[in-house]
Every structure is written in structure tokens, then in C-alpha cells.
Amino acid sequence: MSEPRVRPDPAFALLELYESALPEVYGYLLSRCGDRTLAEELTSETFLGAVRSCRLPEAPPVSTAWLIGIARHKLVDHWRRRAREERGLRLVQEPESTDPWDAELDALLARQTLAALGAHHRAALTLRYVDGLRVREVAHQLGRTEHATEALLVRARAAFKAVYQDREVRDD
Numbered sequence: 001m002s003e004p005r006v007r008p009d010p011a012f013a014l015l016e017l018y019e020s021a022l023p024e025v026y027g028y029l030l031s032r033c034g035d036r037t038l039a040e041e042l043t044s045e046t047f048l049g050a051v052r053s054c055r056l057p058e059a060p061p062v063s064t065a066w067l068i069g070i071a072r073h074k075l076v077d078h079w080r081r082r083a084r085e086e087r088g089l090r091l092v093q094e095p096e097s098t099d100p101w102d103a104e105l106d107a108l109l110a111r112q113t114l115a116a117l118g119a120h121h122r123a124a125l126t127l128r129y130v131d132g133l134r135v136r137e138v139a140h141q142l143g144r145t146e147h148a149t150e151a152l153l154v155r156a157r158a159a160f161k162a163v164y165q166d167r168e169v170r171d172d
Helices: 011-033 036-054 062-091 107-116 119-130 135-142 144-172
Strands: none
Touching: 011 036, 011 062, 036 062, 036 107, 062 119, 062 135, 107 119, 107 144, 119 135, 119 144, 135 144
16 A cells, blocks of 8 residues: 655745745836835735645646736736725716827826826726736736726726826926
8 A cells, every 4th residue: 555645835836936036026016006015015915825826736836927927916906996995985087088198108207197097097007008918918807898998998098198197287
């Protein structure tokens, strides 16, 4: 009679990767949310979620790219929660302008503008233009249809443009 083999805990692989992956995961989140406290909280949630996920039978190999994917999901979840909270607090009236997206943006002003937008607009624009995801992938991340995501992106770009131009005028 042979002894059953014990599968090693995959969390040990995550522990080995922790020190090298931590700055990358934190940097990814900080660059997208701009808030150190939030980035630290989401980084913590990312690693806790990774420990749970890596122990699942169908879990992929532990890697920094895999952790960044978990971080992206944690950030999207945060934006969804925030959007639900904002919807509960006030009715948002969105402009219906469909002007083309302006590619020449001041990076600092763009970050400030993104921070001023509602969570649903910020999530859509960040996933599409910062992370470079296709509309189909953005829709999947946000749990929306492609058509609804395209409409959201149109409204988000219009809202971004209005806030951006207002901030430009105030800065001049």
C-alpha cells in the first residue's frame, strides 16, 4: 500500500514571489487610483485574494502578471462599489457631447481630472486608455454589454473633457 502524496501548498510560491511582486502590484494600483491609502488597501486585498485563489484546483501558476490581473479586478470592484454609493447619494446628469478624444493631455491635469469623475467613468476610461484594453475587455471587466460600454465611454470622455477644460481655464 503506497502512501498518498500531499500536494504542496501553492501559497508558498506566492510567499516567495511576494517581495519582488509587491512594488509592482502597489505601483500598478497607485498609478491608477492616485491615492496611497487606497492603493495600500487594494494591494493588501490583492495578496489576500491571491492566497485564496492560488489554492483552487484550477488556479494558474503564481506570477507577477497573475497578481496584476487580480489587482485590476480589485480596483474595478472598488470602482463598482464607489459607483453604487454615488448613485445612491445623487442623480448624475451626464453631458451628451460626442467630441473626439483629445490625445494631447497634461498628465498631472489628466490624473486630477480622472479623480474628479464618478467611479464608473474613471473605471471605464482607465481600463480603456491607461490599461489599453479593447472595448470588449472593458465590458467584461465592468460586467456590461459591449454596446453599454461604448455608450459609457462616450459619456465618460465627454465628462472628462468638460472637467479637463474647466480645470485648464481655472489654471490659466
